[in-house]
Amino acid sequence: MAAQGEKDALRYCAQPPRRIPALAPDLSLPRTRAILLNGAKWMNGTQVRYSFLDGADDGVSKAWLTEVHNGFEEWEGVGIGLTFRAEDNPAEAEIRIAFADDGSWSYVGTDCLHIGAGQATMNFGWDPTSPYGKATVRHEIGHSIGFCHEHQNPFAGIVWDEAALYAYMGGPPNNWPRETTFQNIVRKLSTDEVTGSTWDPTSIMEYGFGPGLIIRPEEYRNGIDSPLQLSDTDKKLVREWYPPLTPHMDTLQPFQSAPLDLGSGQQTDYEVVPEKSQKFQFGTFGDADALMVLFEEDGENLRYLAGEDDSGQNRNGHFEVKLLQGRRYVLRVRMYSTWGSGNASVMYW
Structure with missing residues (x-):
């Protein structure tokens, strides 16, 4: 310029x-x-x-x-x-x-x-x-x-x-x-x-x-x-x-995997509302390069809590974080690429 x-x-x-x-x-x-x-x-x-x-x-x-x-x-x-x-x-x-x-x-x-x-x-x-x-x-x-x-x-x-x-x-x-x-x-x-x-x-x-x-x-x-x-x-x-976000998001339930049917550069959000306060594990599964970020709802804003980028590595993303009962969280996953069977998913437990 x-x-x-x-x-x-x-x-x-x-x-x-x-x-x-x-x-x-x-x-x-x-x-x-x-x-x-x-x-x-x-x-x-x-x-x-x-x-x-x-x-x-x-x-x-x-x-x-x-x-x-x-x-x-x-x-x-x-x-x-x-x-x-x-x-x-x-x-x-x-x-x-x-x-x-x-x-x-x-x-x-x-x-x-x-x-x-x-x-x-x-x-x-x-x-x-x-x-x-x-x-x-x-x-x-x-x-x-x-x-x-x-x-x-x-x-x-x-x-x-x-x-x-x-x-x-x-x-x-x-x-x-x-x-x-x-x-x-x-x-x-x-x-x-x-x-x-x-x-x-x-x-x-x-x-x-x-x-x-x-x-x-x-x-x-x-x-x-x-x-x-x-x-x-x-x-x-x-x-x-950065397309405008749609207001609806599915709720991610503990111990239940959710499929990641995403193309390269696409992302999706999941609502997470824990029923008790404790440490939880978040992870992706399958042949995929992905970025996971967890936010906590803070009024009208989302505050970053934890994240993991496994792109370019022969492993899946994983992180542990303590969540509080009754609080609302948003898990955001962006896909870089999939290969093999292409069946990728995300879960928390």
């Missing part, structure tokens, strides 16, 4: 390196693809909390803070199953936002959960209220919910004038080292990390580039304009990743 300025002085989002899970070398390609494609996405239905490490008391303009709030509201307003809530205490938030003079960037999706509680997971290094700044806000929030840079799409067919590109990005105002340029522009994403098979140059996740940096496609030799709003494809994809 380009910062405001002339075409010859654009500043760009420098996305931190992705956290790639360690996968067993003998995994089949369908399993590997399913895990890489869905691994950084939030469990649909999650309330993602964001907090500011710097605020008005630290000299940050209220207009800047408001524009970030507006960005989260716009993404949620597309009609998705995620909700965003401002949190006063940064230690309680999944996304922690700074305004340091350190460029603009964000970790991708659930990679945020592996960053220390006192550290930023997103930063805005320039005015977020300018036209470019507003777009930067939407771009960085796009990273935080699972989007990567669109110009790194392997289906874009971009051939760079690498000498010109490295020289341009190595100069002011970016002053990027060669590795940063490679990781954020030159490196192509694996096809396993990309949804669909086309490139969207109008995506909010696309950079704007001036002339003389792109060799092919020829129509972009004179540059690519910086997209300033969410594209139709951005909205379509995010609704596919």
Whole structure:
């Protein structure tokens, strides 16, 4: 995402390196693809909390803070199953936002959960209220919910004038080292990390580039304009990743397995209401890579209690947690892939 300025002085989002899970070398390609494609996405239905490490008391303009709030509201307003809530205490938030003079960037999706509680997971290094700044806000929030840079799409067919590109990005105002340029522009994403098979140059996740940096496609030799709003494809994809949730859910009874008839990336919820207070075991069964998360109902919100991700491992997920009589819990299961007989199920006991 380009910062405001002339075409010859654009500043760009420098996305931190992705956290790639360690996968067993003998995994089949369908399993590997399913895990890489869905691994950084939030469990649909999650309330993602964001907090500011710097605020008005630290000299940050209220207009800047408001524009970030507006960005989260716009993404949620597309009609998705995620909700965003401002949190006063940064230690309680999944996304922690700074305004340091350190460029603009964000970790991708659930990679945020592996960053220390006192550290930023997103930063805005320039005015977020300018036209470019507003777009930067939407771009960085796009990273935080699972989007990567669109110009790194392997289906874009971009051939760079690498000498010109490295020289341009190595100069002011970016002053990027060669590795940063490679990781954020030159490196192509694996096809396993990309949804669909086309490139969207109008995506909010696309950079704007001036002339003389792109060799092919020829129509972009004179540059690519910086997209300033969410594209139709951005909205379509995010609704596919996080479809609106249906209010009904089945009740999971103890010692009774429930089948997981889910495709890759799909998920389901089960209500859990224990009849007595004790420790319970939760587990998946069958040939499946799945993510299980248990939430406790807390007013209108769901509070995370425990979870297990068994993707890429030759075992089933399992965790133990104490539940309290009369409390209401929600078990959410997302499927990465199934193989063998494909008969997967979940149970608690």
